[in-house]
Amino acid sequence: MISTSNLSKTYGQQTVLHIEELTIPKGQSFGLVGNNGAGKTTLFSLLLDLIQPTTGHIENNGVRVDQSEDWKPFTAAFIDETFLIGYLTPEEYFYFIGELRGRNKADVNALLAQFQDFFHGEILGQKKYLRDLSKGNQKKVGIVASFIGNPEVVILDEPFANLDPTTQIRLKGIIKELAQKEGVTVLVSSHDLLHVTDVCERIVVLNKGEIVKDIQTSAQTLKELEAFFAGEEQLSAIQQE
Amino acid sequence: MFKRLFDLQWKSFFRSASFSTGIWIKIFMGIGALYFAIIFLAMGFGVFFLIEEQGLGDPLRVVNQYLIYYLAFDLGFRYMLQKMPVTNIKPLLYLPMKKSHVVHFSLGKTIVSFFNWSHAFFFIPFSIILLTKDYGFLNVLGWHLGIIALVYANNFINVLANNKDTVFAVFAGIFALLGLSHYYNWFDVTQYTAPFFDMLYDIPVTALIPWAIALALFVSAFNYFKNNMYLDAGLAAKKAEAKTENLDWLNRFGNLGTFLKNDIKLIKRNKRSRTSVIMGFFFIFYGLLFFTGAIEAYDGPFWRIFAGIFVTGGFLFSFGQFVPSWDSSYYPLMMSQNIAYREYLDSKWYLVIIATVISTFLATFYLYFGWEAYAAVLVGAIYNIGINSYLVLWGGAYIKTPIDLTSNKKAFGDKQSFNAKTMLLSLPKLLLPMVIYAIGHFLASPLVGYLLVAATGVLGFAFKNKVFTLIEKIYKKEKYKTLAAYKQKA
Numbered sequence: 001m002i003s004t005s006n007l008s009k010t011y012g013q014q015t016v017l018h019i020e021e022l023t024i025p026k027g028q029s030f031g032l033v034g035n036n037g038a039g040k041t042t043l044f045s046l047l048l049d050l051i052q053p054t055t056g057h058i059e060n061n062g063v064r065v066d067q068s069e070d071w072k073p074f075t076a077a078f079i080d081e082t083f084l085i086g087y088l089t090p091e092e093y094f095y096f097i098g099e100l101r102g103r104n105k106a107d108v109n110a111l112l113a114q115f116q117d118f119f120h121g122e123i124l125g126q127k128k129y130l131r132d133l134s135k136g137n138q139k140k141v142g143i144v145a146s147f148i149g150n151p152e153v154v155i156l157d158e159p160f161a162n163l164d165p166t167t168q169i170r171l172k173g174i175i176k177e178l179a180q181k182e183g184v185t186v187l188v189s190s191h192d193l194l195h196v197t198d199v200c201e202r203i204v205v206l207n208k209g210e211i212v213k214d215i216q217t218s219a220q221t222l223k224e225l226e227a228f229f230a231g232e233e234q235l236s237a238i239q240q241e
Numbered sequence: 242m243f244k245r246l247f248d249l250q251w252k253s254f255f256r257s258a259s260f261s262t263g264i265w266i267k268i269f270m271g272i273g274a275l276y277f278a279i280i281f282l283a284m285g286f287g288v289f290f291l292i293e294e295q296g297l298g299d300p301l302r303v304v305n306q307y308l309i310y311y312l313a314f315d316l317g318f319r320y321m322l323q324k325m326p327v328t329n330i331k332p333l334l335y336l337p338m339k340k341s342h343v344v345h346f347s348l349g350k351t352i353v354s355f356f357n358w359s360h361a362f363f364f365i366p367f368s369i370i371l372l373t374k375d376y377g378f379l380n381v382l383g384w385h386l387g388i389i390a391l392v393y394a395n396n397f398i399n400v401l402a403n404n405k406d407t408v409f410a411v412f413a414g415i416f417a418l419l420g421l422s423h424y425y426n427w428f429d430v431t432q433y434t435a436p437f438f439d440m441l442y443d444i445p446v447t448a449l450i451p452w453a454i455a456l457a458l459f460v461s462a463f464n465y466f467k468n469n470m471y472l473d474a475g476l477a478a479k480k481a482e483a484k485t486e487n488l489d490w491l492n493r494f495g496n497l498g499t500f501l502k503n504d505i506k507l508i509k510r511n512k513r514s515r516t517s518v519i520m521g522f523f524f525i526f527y528g529l530l531f532f533t534g535a536i537e538a539y540d541g542p543f544w545r546i547f548a549g550i551f552v553t554g555g556f557l558f559s560f561g562q563f564v565p566s567w568d569s570s571y572y573p574l575m576m577s578q579n580i581a582y583r584e585y586l587d588s589k590w591y592l593v594i595i596a597t598v599i600s601t602f603l604a605t606f607y608l609y610f611g612w613e614a615y616a617a618v619l620v621g622a623i624y625n626i627g628i629n630s631y632l633v634l635w636g637g638a639y640i641k642t643p644i645d646l647t648s649n650k651k652a653f654g655d656k657q658s659f660n661a662k663t664m665l666l667s668l669p670k671l672l673l674p675m676v677i678y679a680i681g682h683f684l685a686s687p688l689v690g691y692l693l694v695a696a697t698g699v700l701g702f703a704f705k706n707k708v709f710t711l712i713e714k715i716y717k718k719e720k721y722k723t724l725a726a727y728k729q730k731a
Contacts, residue, residue, distance in 0.1 A: 048577040052721050072579045082728075083574040085503070087510040087646065089485045099499040100579045129483045129510070149579070 001026040001153060001185045002047070006056035009042055009209075017042045017209040019056075024187070024202075026152070029179035031200030031217075032189040033225065038206040040189040041079065044157050047187070048077055060153060073101075076151035078142035078159070086131030090123045090141050093130060094148065101149025108148060115144050118170050136162045143171065147178070154178065155187045160195045168195065175199050193229070197222045246333075246346045278362050285366030289374070301371060301384075305438035306431045312391060313416045315360075319399040320409050323356045334470065344466045348459065351396055360392050376442075383445025384438075390451035397458035401465060500588030507567060508560075511646035514567060517559045521596070524555025525604055528618065532610040542682055543675040545613070546694060549621025550629070550671060552604050556596035557625055561633040562640075564589050565716075569643035569727040576724065582713050586634060590709075593630045597622055613687070620695045624674050627698030631708050632670050638715045641726035673697075 002024040009017040017039040024030050032040050045051045047058055049065045057064050060071040077083070085093055098108035112124065122137050130138060139162050146154050159175075160168050176199055178184040190196045196203055197217055205213035205228065213228065215221055292300040333343050351357075368385045372378060402408050422428040440447050488505060491498035508514045531548035551558075560567075568575055575585060601622040607614045674694050681690030701708070 048573070050573055050576060050721075050724055069581055072577065072581075075577070077577055079573065082571055083577075085571045085574070087506060088503075089483045091485045092506070096499065096503060097578065099496070127483050132483070 001028075002058065002060050002187075004056065004058045007046065007053055007058060008055045009039075009046065009051065010054040015209055017046070019043070019211055022204070022211065024185060026185055027179060027183040028202055029175060029186045029200045030188070031196035031203040032187065032206060033191070033193060033196055033203060034189075034206035035229070037208070039209040040206055041157055042209075043206070044077070044079060044155050044187070044189065047155060048075070048079070071153075074152040075155070076101075076146040076149070076153070077155035077157075078139075078146045079155070079157040081138055081142075083142050083145075084130050084138055087129055089129055090126070090133070093141060094145055097145045097148050101151075103149050111148060112144070115174075118144065118167065118174065120167065136164060136167070139163060140167065147174075150182075151184065153185045153187070157189050158191070159188060160190055160192050172199050193222060193225045197225065246342070250350065277359070281359065281362035282366055285363040286370060288367065289370045301376065301442060302435070302439065304367070305442075306435045308388075308438050309431060309434040310416075310420065312395060313412075315356075315392070316395050316399060317409075317413060317416075319356050319395060320402070323351075323354065323399055330470070340467055340470055341463075344463055344470065347466070348397075348400065348462060351400060352393070354396070357392055357396055360388075364388055379445045380442045383448040384442040387438075387441035387448035387451045390448065390455045394451060394455040394458050397455065397462045400462045401458070496584050497588050497591060500585065501592060504567075504588070504592050507646075513644060513646050514560070517563075518556065521555035521557075521559035524551050524558070525553075525600055527555075528552040528604070528607060528614070532607060532614045542687060542690075543679055545617040546621065546674050546678045546690075547671060549617035549619070550625060550674060551621070552607070552618050553597050553600045553622040554625045554629060554670075555600060557593050557629055557633055560596070561589070561593045561630070562636065563644060564634055564637035564640075565723060566637070566640050566642060566644045567646070570646060572724060572727045576720065582716055583709065586709065586713060586716065590630055590634060593633065594626055597625050597630070616691055620691045620698075621674070623695045623698035623702075625698075627701030628673075629670050631701065631712065635712050635715065638712070638719045638723075641719075641723055643727045643729070 002022075004019055004022045007017065007019045007022070008015060016037075032043065034040050042051070046053055047060065047065065049071075052066060057066055059065070060075060063071040065071050085096070088096065094108050094112060095105055098104070103111075112119075119140060123133075123141060126133075130141060133141070139159070143156060143159055146156065156175075159171060163171065172195060175186055175188065179186050179201070188196065188200060201217055203213070203215045203217055203221060203225070204211055205215075205225070213225075215224065288304065289300045292298075292303045297303050330343060330347060364385060368381050371381045402412075419428070419430045423430060441451070486506065488502040491502050491505075494501060508518050528548040528551065531544050565572070601618065604618045605615065607618050674697070677694050677697055678690040681687075681693040
């Protein structure tokens with residue numbers, strides 16, 4: 001579904017991302033982990049053509065994202081609050097996204113009905129604009145909006161951050177189902193190793209812009225990841241001394 | 242403690258984003274401030290002689306008579322423009338610092354505000370003139386100090402009444418009524434207020450009264466703030482109750498309707514855009530200056546075209562000029578959603594066109610000034626639709642300053658308007674039609690001039706697809722730069 005070749009992004013002297021080759025097959029739930037500044041958001045922004053690669057390119061279902069806009073109909077994302085329109089109510093926002101994706105109100109309502117649990121009664125019919133919702137509730141709106149219109153690729157940056165435990169667990173279920181039952185390619189980044197190993201079939205570890213691990217998730221994965229990140233911490237501690 | 246707070250204030254002032262704007266803006270603002278200072282100074286020195294010359298009576302008494310209106314205006318201005326000291330208190334709340342210190346400091350900050358000391362430009366020279374004209378020294382001193390106290394009383398009234406729109410509306414209504422009834426000689430409020438101001442002069446000791454009032458207001462403002470220094474009380478941001486709106490009638494326009502619905506909500510629900518559109522609306526009346534012959538310099542024939550462009554182009558200039566910036570806070574969404582660039586630009590274009598057509602209808606009252614006046618308006622509308630709508634969108638591609646929708650700051654004279662490229666693009670918006678008209682006017686007749694300008698507009702309209710392909714290309718080229726620029730908050 002998604003393939004990159006010789007992809008890199010450089011700001012001045014600093015290379016923030018350099019990936020020789022990465023292929024994500026259709027229907028995979030793909031996890032991206034790494035410390036701050038590892039290049040997770042950079043990779044997602046490149047995927048959405050929000051920034052330009054310095055070298056190389058990305059193909060999304062055969063469409064080169066930096067040359068054509070044809071990837072937009074089947075790709076949805078929630079990166080941060082800049083994907084929300086603050087002066088709309090949640091309902092209006094969902095309908096707006098729905099209309100852009102060729103879904104009428106009834107379609108959108110039917111989809112929203114599936115997420116009653118997830119919303120926990122705090123989103124719909126609240127007489128509040130998105131800008132006045134709490135960070136967590138804003139996030140819920142953004143995540144659910146990215147499911148509207150049966151996209152084939154869903155990109156979520158740090159979806160678990162800011163969410164309460166109940167919602168985190170529900171979200172994990174939703175993401176798993178999307179990938180397994182509906183064949184949606186889901187790309188998720190997170191700082192929470194436990195969540196990613198729970199949700200993703202495959203986990204890629206980024207460090208300073210490069211892929212350092214590419215793991216098919218198994219029972220040992222969490223241990224392996226913890227060892228990796230703890231080790232890195234110790235290593236840098238020694239280097240500092 | 243105060244030193245630290247002062248230090249913070251100092252940094253927040255000099256490091257604020259608006260302070261680090263270009264040198265030109267600073268020069269413009271400096272000139273503006275200087276202008277007002279000079280006007281006030283000139284009034285302070287001149288008003289005495291002016292009143293004397295007009296033979297209206299004792300200048301001091303005359304000033305005293307109108308002082309009540311002066312103070313009322315001052316209060317109105319403060320309400321609209323003076324910022325409240327509550328901002329930036331939040332991070333201090335939990336620090337080991339007495340609340341009374343914080344409140345004292347915040348209120349103290351308002352004391353040195355421009356809104357207070359700007360009055361000195363008028364009252365100090367006026368008092369000096371009074372002294373040179375042999376008014377009693379102690380009397381003038383008493384009067385002067387009394388007025389200072391009243392200015393400060395206004396300051397604290399404003400602090401107390403802040404954000405209470407109903408209070409302000411009632412107040413403004415009463416004074417508008419008083420002003421009207423004074424004008425029509427029904428009732429003269431100054432008869433009752435002037436004696437008070439006179440008293441400050443006649444019996445200098447009475448200046449203590451306004452000082453007592455100011456002090457009392459300070460204490461109540463202090464208490465009010467101290468008691469309301471909680472996140473859910475005085476420091477809470479006002480939240481409007483939202484209602485979901487149904488603009489389904491726009492659905493018939495397909496994808497275009499989707500954007501139009503959004504833009505209507507954008508305009509209705511955000512302070513900044515609302516102000517812009519209201520400003521744009523008042524442009525309709527701009528032509529009155531030209532067609533009524535109110536200003537002689539505007540009587541030339543080309544000025545009619547100039548007026549026509551402005552009358553129908555209010556929305557185009559006030560809203561259209563900043564086109565992608567309105568969506569700056571969610572631009573990444575627009576760029577990654579299932580939207581083709583063409584459609585996005587198209588919807589903005591239609592919005593501008595619809596507004597221009599509406600303005601043209603609203604401007605039919607110019608028929609009163611003869612068919613030529615309305616012809617100028619119509620021609621201006623055609624040119625706006627055919628040429629200026631493209632130019633505005635084109636210029637928008639180069640505007641990279643995000644707009645903070647929720648704040649009204651910078652709504653007037655934004656630094657964006659000083660972007661060199663947009664400046665260059667505004668030349669053909671206004672000058673070109675005037676030149677075209679001049680050619681027709683001098684070679685043949687005014688009618689030919691009008692026809693030429695209109696023809697240019699129609700020609701532009703005919704090439705819409707071509708032009709849009711061009712504009713789309715520019716937008717695509719600038720997309721990444723724009724995205725990066727919007728990321729840096731205003």
